[in-house]
Amino acid sequence: MKLNFDIVTAERIVYSDEVDVVVAPGMEGQLAILPNHAPLMTMLQPGELMVRKDGEESFMFVSGGFLEMMPNKVTILADTAERADEIDAARAEDAMKRAEQRLQSRPADLDSTRAEVALRRSMTRLKVAERRRRRAQTG
């Protein structure tokens, strides 16, 4: 029994395949979904998304969005999503530094929640990219 899994953003279809398990960063914590789950609709937080297909795991980054679960069909409506191999690590690192600096220097017009979200987002993105690199070295 497989899960029909799609990630779509406003700009493109990021991923579409039949998979065994999906682990997604739900609003109320990590969420592992197996086939035949009850209908569910949840918001996602910026984080790492893992899918396993025939024992092979692949990782993605989502910056938030919605996950819709129908029996045997999972659709993620993501704000933005990137497969691990698409992440530009240098850019993510830049973004992280910028956000850190902004939080530390505390300019008058600081929108602290936005800066924190930006920081968390770039850190997660890096984590996903990192994981892929390590995997490439060991495997």
Add this chain to the structure above:
Amino acid sequence: MASTQKIRQRIRSIQNTVKITKVMEMIAASRMRRAQERALMARPYAEKMQAVLANLAAQLQAGDGLHPLLSKRPVNKIAIIHITSDRGLCGGLNINVNHLSGNFILSQDVEVGIIAVGKKGRDFMSRAERGIIAEFLGLGDKPSIEDVRAIARLVIDDYTNGSIDHVKVVYPKFVSTTMQEPTMEELLPVTPNPDLSGNVQYIYEPTAGDVLDQLLPRYVEMGIYHALLETIASEQSARMVAMRNATDNANEMIEDLTLEYNKARQNMITTELLEITGGVSALK
């Protein structure tokens, strides 16, 4: 009759024009294909979102206090998101859109503000001295959803704080390569389509209200993004057709002028011959 040299010059200048229009036609054709693809790529997201929204709205209907973006209210001020292309040379595309918005504004009793996306529409509205709330120019051929977010935030904020009560989008809808239709659609308040709800009882996390709060702004963004993609596809196909017509016309002109040139040349030769024979007979 113009001198042969003048005619030759004209032919050459038109030939140069043909080169330009032909290239523009080909560029527009390839951009159009890409724009269409992009519009197609955005479709699954839009469809899914509509379905989810319909479902949520059906579920929340019984609940108290409608979400501000869903609730209709008496209209004191309307805003139009007026989407046109940045560049011209695309036939009547922008003019038709301008007319649609213009006629709508004139037919309303209440104040209408303009949010101009694209230079051609902005120029038209500022010439007509209509209240422009904001303008977004130079979004290019490949706008990202990020570009649209600013526009969406603007209308959502103004709608929520009550400075506008109704938002419409006006853009050239892409029907086919040869046809683009100026279209006006409602953006706010959001009206879910009840036919799309699959009547699924979801478990909502955290709550249905929270999901709706997050979903509605995305939905508005999507609506604008979609209109923008259609505009780009329309612009390129309109330009392609306009340029093809221009090329055809120019080629026709070249044909006519070539005929004229040949006639003029023949005339000249005849006159010269006559002069020579005239001269010879005078010598006899």
